[in-house]
Amino acid sequence: MTATGIGASVRRKEDQRFVTGRGHYVDDLTRPGQAYAYFLRSPHAHAVIRAIDTGAARAKPGVLAVLTGEELAADKVGGLICGWMIHSKDGTPMKAGPHPALAQGKVRYVGDHVALVVAESLAEAKDAAEAIQVDYEVLPAVVDAGATQTSGVQIHEVAPDNTVFRWHLGDKSAVDQAFANAKHVTKLDITNNRLVPNAIEPRAAIGEYDPGSDSFTLYTTSQNPHVARLVLSAFIGIAPEHKLRVIAPDVGGGFGSKIFIYAEETVCLWAAKKVGRPVKWTCDRMEAFLCDAHGRDHVTHAEMALGEDGRILALRVSTIANLGAYLSTFASSVPTYLYAPLLSGQYDIPAIYCEVDGVYTNTAPVDAYRGAGRPEATFVVERLVEVAARETGMDPAKFRKRNYIKKFPHQTPVIMTYDAGDYHASLAKALELADYNGFSRRKRESARNGKLRGIGFSSYIEACGIAPSAAVGSLGAGVGLWESAEVRVNPTGSIEILTGSHAHGQGHETTFAQLVSDRLGVSIDTVSVVHGDTDKVQFGMGTYGSRSGAVGMSAIYKAIDKVIAKGKKVAAYVMEASEGDIEFKDGKFSVAGTDKSVGFGDIALQAYIAHKFSGQELEPGLKEGAFYDPTNFTFPAGVHICELELDPDTGIVAIAKWTAVDDFGVLINPMIVEGQVHGGVAQGVGQALHEGAVYDQSGQLVTASYMDYQMPRAIDLPSLTVGMTVTPCPSNPLGVKGCGEAGAIAAPAAVINAITDALGHEDIAMPATPQAVWRAAQKARMPIAAE
Amino acid sequence: MYAFAYHRPTSVRQAANLLGKLDEAKIVAGGHTLLPTMKQRLAAPANLVDLNGVNELRGIERSGRSVTIGAMTTHAEVAESADVKAAIPALAELAEMIGDPAVRHRGTIGGSVANNDPAADYPAACLALGATIVTNKRKIAADEYFKGLFETALGDGEIVTKVSFPIPQKAAYMKFRNPASRYALVGVFVAKRAAEIRVAVTGAGQNGVFRWAAAEEALKKRFAAKSLEGLAHPAEGLNGDIHADVTYRAHLIGVMARRAVAAATDRE
Known part of the structure; x- marks a missing residue:
């Protein structure tokens, strides 16, 4: 390894650019002749559009076009798609209603796209939008997942009772049997609160059309530009794939919300040709609240059956998942295959049954948000485990130990085969770092100050890498989930890595360079990472689900193998030796058993000048590509312990100590990994204590x-205490598992377990705001009624 | 934001003249309420009269019995002022609690008092300390000045020029922040002066800042947190929203009042 290789906490190469304001985000770009887009959005949660009069708006100064769903339909622009097919219990396919990029006849949530104005300036576009007359017939609306199926409100004609699917997973009769034999059953009703992603950079797009080549370019805030191009061409039909270039330059955070192919980007691209000018749209913060795909929003009843000795016998989970008013790009996969297969947690549970109803409501579409399904699953499992331990009088750490999976590989009853892990090791380290034994003393100290102290665990697991293409295909995915890479060695020995992964804060420019540095023995300064442009990089799947390390870097790893192999051939000619005698180590090609060697840079030059093997079978050049399709999901896991103090007078919760012990497999850059843990925990704490999208009953977003x-x-x-344990991942050459979502997955259950520990009862929902905690503390103080 | 004409007078007289002659004119000081509202197209003044060029409106003066703060003095200047810290530390602490550093370096005391946001901090200080709001036309006692939600005794074209605070014997401000906006969900300013004790509550009332008479009465017997124990503010007349319903707000008024009194008495 080199000083900048795998395992080195190298400072992030990209940060100089970012912290000095020299990044290039979509909104920073100005194209010649650029015009500005503004969307007129629905003020109603549910309404029929009787008529739209755009006449007055078109006459406003500076207006280039006012476009509606009618023009979109006339141009045969297809609707937005959901790319994961879910079948209901009865075998019928999910009932997906139409999702036009501009409303056609009806609006279904506040913020729904009604019309587009393109003008010389944004101010003129806004002025014109105010002049559009829309005749709405307002319909009753429904916003709650739990109420929509019986509301009598019909959001899409194809989906009676607003039910998209009634899906299930697991062996119901085995579970029923286990419950019949249980010594104890723990039951919980759980709400997983709706979240707004809030990337620091709002979405933005510039659509551009070149009549000379009849081709389009879309600059967009995307986590997966190739997937965007595929969907825009193959399904929405804007342009053939080879006539559409999608560029996602620097992107300021995504958390899932920039995976999806949205209405605005689609419409800007289409409008660029209609108007004959580049069309730019930048989302403002309130639009982001209204229209970015939200996360979570589950209502769940969950039960855990226990045997005599505190062993978990079975799990029964019933969830209603709010999918919003339309199915976003991967909406259907999140509460199904990204959720139920994780319900085994870190535990050896013989039988699990989960049913999920996916439902429409008059709210913003819901899709993947940091963790996507796995935070919801972990919350269910870890709340049940904690409560089960309390109800049976067991220490929550001991209860977990008793039920942990100990042998790998482990086949769960819900699809997954866990390949590697050591859950006891993570727990032991976390207990030590958290000074678990000293907790009761600290609790007494808090009590003396009038505070309630609590401690809560979360033994999370997630499935990352998403995943073998064959596996996701069999579960309904419309795409394969491999990754591509190309390693281009220049004649001077510098290296360009072209990757289908996309960085939007993760630090790929550093970690990917570290891999190259490690394998080829070169400085990371000679390595650049190219991503986010479909004209530069071959088809790739993008970044989400903590996959860029496990899948994206594995593709680079494979390509580097091929570069080394080619380099050996070149070296054989250069050193006039047989190829079989050439070894590559520490950046040098050498002839085994001799002192003859040539550096990597010289071999690169020789490969391009080709003087030594001109006319031979060996081709000039040093550039190799690879596609990598993993053999399994990866299974990062760990233990987070939250210790907090709450003020029963005000309801304010102060987190006193946070301990995270994660097993992400091999770490490429421990500093960056720790940063991912910090960010994930912050988001998870946000879900547990602060964040919650609230719609009123008429469908207005109160928290906009x-x-x-x-x-x-x-x-x-x-300040977080972050520790690591390492069991290398056996399913990829690097042994990495992924770290991007762990904190957000682990944290909510740890916080709520700590709060309920402090309160002495389980009756609190997320977000545990000061008001909610104060109220729960009042309940804790009340004398217990005779039962 | 709609188009508007921008004016930058350099004296109070000029500013008053502009307000007198221009249609639909609005004063802008720190702009923290007006500018976001204009950006959202919820306000559309034809003319904006910016007081940031009026130097006579800046500055802090301390006399034996009062501290007088120019209307265009920023929150940061009040928070950092040695005179304010020495004379009325509670007022400096209040200014330090407003918003974030960017807000404190733009926002002004005059803007806050003229706007009278029901969740603003300064109105509680003005009312509890018995401040006098000085305008280009007259002096108004705080008791007569705050009239309701975003409503004051200011007339058309009237400009707040300074706010004069009598120096109390003891005072403190306790603020329970709105978890999201960080405005006062409940803010309680207590002040003990030779003649009277006042408890002013901001953030909670349906009509903006108000005095809690029962607490003042209880504190007359003894100015100590203990005097307020068991005293509950009624829920009637309070605001309720997703962050705090009326019951919780009423409860917090009691908690913040007790903590403010404790802080005021602990200061010696």
Whole structure:
């Protein structure tokens, strides 16, 4: 390994650019002749559009076009798609209603796209939008997952009772049997609160059309530009794939919300040709609250059956998942295959049955958000485990130990085969770092100050890498989930890595370069990472589900293998030796058993000048590509322990100590990994304590700005104690598992387990705001009624 | 934002003249309420009269019995002022609790008092300390000045020029922040002066800042947190929203009042 190789906490190469404001985000770009787009959005949650009169708007100064769903339909622009087919219990396919990029006849949530104005300036576009007359017939709306199926409101004609699917997984009769034999059953009703992603950079797009080549370019804030191009061409039909270039330059955070192919980007691209000018749209923060795909929003009843000795016998989970008003790109996969297969947690549970109803409501579409299904699953499992331990009088750490999976590989009853892990090791380390034994003393100290102290565990697991293409295909995915890479060695020995992964804060420019540095023995300064442009990089699947390490880097690894192999051939000619005698080590090609060697850079030059093997079978050049399709999901896991103090007078919760012990397999850059843990925990704490999208009963988003939607702040978190354990992942050459989502998956259950520990009862929902905690503390103080 | 004409007078007289002659004119000081509202197209003044060029409106003066703060003095200047810290530390602490550093370096005391946001902090200080709001036309006692939600005794074209605070014997401000916006969900300013004790509550009332008479009465017997124990503010007349319903707000008024009194008495 080199000083900048695998395992080195190298400073992020990209940060100089970012922290000095020299990044290039979509909104920073200005194209010649650029015009500005503004979307008129529905003020109603549910309404029939009787008529739209755009006449007055078209006459406004600076207006280039006012476009509606009618023009979109006339141009045969297809609707937005959901790319994962889910079948109901009865075998019928999910009932997906139409999802036009501009409303056609009906609006279904506040913020739904009604019309587009393109004008010389944004101010003129807004002025014109105010002049559009829309005749709405307002319909009753429904916003709650639990109420929509019986509301009598019909959102899409194809989906009676607003039910998209009634899906299930697992062996129901085995579970029923286990419950019949149970010594104890723990039951919980759980709400997993709806979250707004809030990437620091709002979405943005510039659509551009070149009549000379009859081709389009879309600059967009995407986590997966190739997938965007595929969907825009193959399904929405804007342009053939080879006539559409999608560029996702620097992107300021995604958390899942920039995976999806949205209405605005689609419409800008289409409008660019209609108007004959580049069309730019930048989402403002309130639009982001209204229209970015939200996360979570489950209502769940869950039960755990226990045997005599505190062993978990079975799990029964019933969930209603709010999918919003339309199915977003991967909406159907999140509460199904990204959720139920994780319900075994870290535990040896013989039988699991889960049923999920996916439902429409008059709210923003819901799709993957950091963790996507896995935070919801972990919350169910870890709340049940904690409560089961309390109800049976067992220490929660001991209860977990008793039920942990100990042998690998382990086949769960819900699809997954866990390949490697050591759950006891993570717990033992976490207990030590958290000074678990000293907790009761600290609790007494808090009590003396009038505070309630609690401690909560979360033994999470997730499935990352997403995943073998064959596996996801069999589960309904419309795409394969491999990754591509190309390693281009230049004649001077510098190296360009072209990757289908996409960085939007993860630090790929550093970690990918570290892999190259490690394998080829070169400095990371001679390596650049190219991504985010479909004209530069071959088809790739993008970044989400903590897959860029496990899948994206594995593709680079394979390509590097091929570069080394080719380099050996070149070296054989250069050193006039047989190829079989050439060894590559520490950046040098050498002839085995001799002192003859040539550096990697010289071999690169020789490969391109080709003087030594001109006319031979060996081709000039040093550039190799690879596609990598993993053999399994990866299974990062760990233990987070939250210790907190709550003020029963005000309901304010202060996290006193946070301990995270994660097993991400091999770490490429421990500093970056720790940063991912920090960010994930902050988001998870945000879900547990602060964040919650609230719609009123008419469907207005009450929390449509930071005046009412609370993001976690630095002051809300203590300095985190982050420890690692390592069991290498056996399913990829690097042994990495992925770290991007762990914190957000682990944290909510740890926080709520700690709060309920402090309160002495289980009756609190997320977000545990000061008001909610105060109320719950009042209940804790009340004398217990005779039961 | 709609188009508007921008004016930058350099004296109070000029500013008053502009307000007198221009249609639909609005004063802008720190702009923290007006500018976001204009950006959202919820306000559309034809003329904006910016007071940031009026130097006579800046500055802090301390006399034997009062501290007088120019209307265009920023929150940061009040928070950092040695005079304010020495004379009325509670007022400096209040200013330090407003918003974040960017807000404190733009926002002004005059803007806050003129706007009278029901969740703003300064109105509680003005009312509890018995401040006098000085305008280009007259002096108004705080008791007569705050009239309701975003409503004050200011007339058309009237400009707040300074706010004068009598120096109390003891005072403190306790603020329970709205978890999202960080405005006061409940803010309680207590002040003990030779003649009277006042408890002013911001953030909670349906009509903006108000005095809690029962607490003032209880504190007359003894100015100590203990005097307020068991005293509950009624829920009637309070605001309720997703962050705090009326019951919780009423409860917090009691908690913040007790903590404010404790802080005021602990100061010695």
